[in-house]
Amino acid sequence: MNPTCLARQAFDSEAFAVDYYRVVNPAPEPLGRELDALAGPFMADAKLDAQDIEGSKALQRLGFRKVCTQPAFVLDLAGARGAAAGEPQAACALPETDLAAHAANFPFSRFGLDPMIAPEERTRHQARWIANTMASPDVLKFLDNGAFVSFKIRDAVAVIDLISVLPAARGRGSLLLGRLKAWAAARGLKRIEVTTESENVPACLFYQKNGYRLERASVALHMRK
Numbered sequence: 001m002n003p004t005c006l007a008r009q010a011f012d013s014e015a016f017a018v019d020y021y022r023v024v025n026p027a028p029e030p031l032g033r034e035l036d037a038l039a040g041p042f043m044a045d046a047k048l049d050a051q052d053i054e055g056s057k058a059l060q061r062l063g064f065r066k067v068c069t070q071p072a073f074v075l076d077l078a079g080a081r082g083a084a085a086g087e088p089q090a091a092c093a094l095p096e097t098d099l100a101a102h103a104a105n106f107p108f109s110r111f112g113l114d115p116m117i118a119p120e121e122r123t124r125h126q127a128r129w130i131a132n133t134m135a136s137p138d139v140l141k142f143l144d145n146g147a148f149v150s151f152k153i154r155d156a157v158a159v160i161d162l163i164s165v166l167p168a169a170r171g172r173g174s175l176l177l178g179r180l181k182a183w184a185a186a187r188g189l190k191r192i193e194v195t196t197e198s199e200n201v202p203a204c205l206f207y208q209k210n211g212y213r214l215e216r217a218s219v220a221l222h223m224r225k
Contacts, residue, residue, distance in 0.1 A: 005031040006044065011132070015125040016117075018043055028058045035062060035223075043224045045110075050217035064221040068113050069198040073212035074191050075181065082186025085179040088140035088151075094130070102148070102164045103127035108200035116224045133161055142179050147172040149180055151192075158184045160194035177210050 005025040012020035019038070023031065023046035035044070048055045050069050060066060094102070103126040106112055111122045133139050133150045139161055141150045146169030150161040158180060165173040184192055194212065196203040208214075 003034050005034045006038075011128070012043070012125070015128045016043060016121060020044070022046070023059070026055055026059060028062060031059075032062050038225075041225060043222070045223070046221045047218045048221070050219045052219075056219055056221065059221050062223075063225075064223045065114075065116075067110050067220045067222050069217050069219050070110070070195050071198055071204065071217040072193060072195045072215050073204075073207040074193050074215045075210070075212045076191045077181070077185050077189055080181060080185040082184075083182040085182040085186070086142075088142050088180075088183065090137040090140060092134050092141065092143070094134055094148075098146075099127055099130060101166055102130055105164045105166060108197045108203070110197060110220045110222070113197065113199060114222050116222070130162065130164075142176050142183075144172045144176060145169060147176055149173075149176045151180065153189070156188070156190045158189050158192045160192065163194070173206060174210055 005023060005027060006021040007024045009020045009022050019040070019042040021038075021042060021044040023044065025031065026046060026048065044064070046059055046064060047070075048059070056066060100123075103123045106122075106126050109122070109126065111117050111125055112119075134141065139150050139152055141148055146166040147164065149163040151158045152161060153159075160180075163173060163176070165176075180192060192212075193215075194207060195218075196207070198204070198217070
């Protein structure tokens with residue numbers, strides 16, 4: 001069978017040490033057949049528009065669990081003034097102690113909210129994600145002591161990949177967002193986007209405090225067998 005509904009995710013498979021698939025076509029009947037044909041332990045995820053209630057129910061009937069809702073916030077840059085903010089870094093690396101601290105700093109991630117994923121699995125996955133982000137020249141980073149924000153540029157939009165502020169660096173998150181805003185506006189970007197989890201109320205309030213507005217939301221569903 002040539003899969004048309006599931007796509008194996010190499011990074012997640014390696015990080016979780018089990019075959020990991022993403023739903024690319026949520027059509028219930030063919031998806032159900034592909035799931036039934038999988039041999040051995042596996043994990044899978046799916047994302048739908050949060051308002052797609054029937055689609056979410058169909059996936060849950062196949063055995064997926066609704067893990068969280070992920071709101072997307074945007075900051076429109078129309079009329080924003082650019083300013084000197086320094087240049088973001090491309091490929092770089094964090095000290096191992098900093099990497100471990102940041103990896104443990106995402107308890108509200110969708111993997112942290114999934115009761116079927118052990119805390120050590122979540123932190124191992126997060127550590128690899130952060131390390132890959134830091135090493136990638138395609139992901140730009142602003143870093144400060146104990147804090148960083150990483151992002152990509154897509155169609156004149158700065159899409160935040162990760163933002164982490166350790167407890168000792170409290171207050172630097174807003175400074176980093178300010179640098180990103182000034183840098184993006186100076187380059188004529190249209191807006192900045194970021195996605196978080198609705199359970200992460202401090203993050204939602206943080207983005208709103210910094211001028212971001214809620215635009216849309218998706219729902220994350222997981223399966224583990």
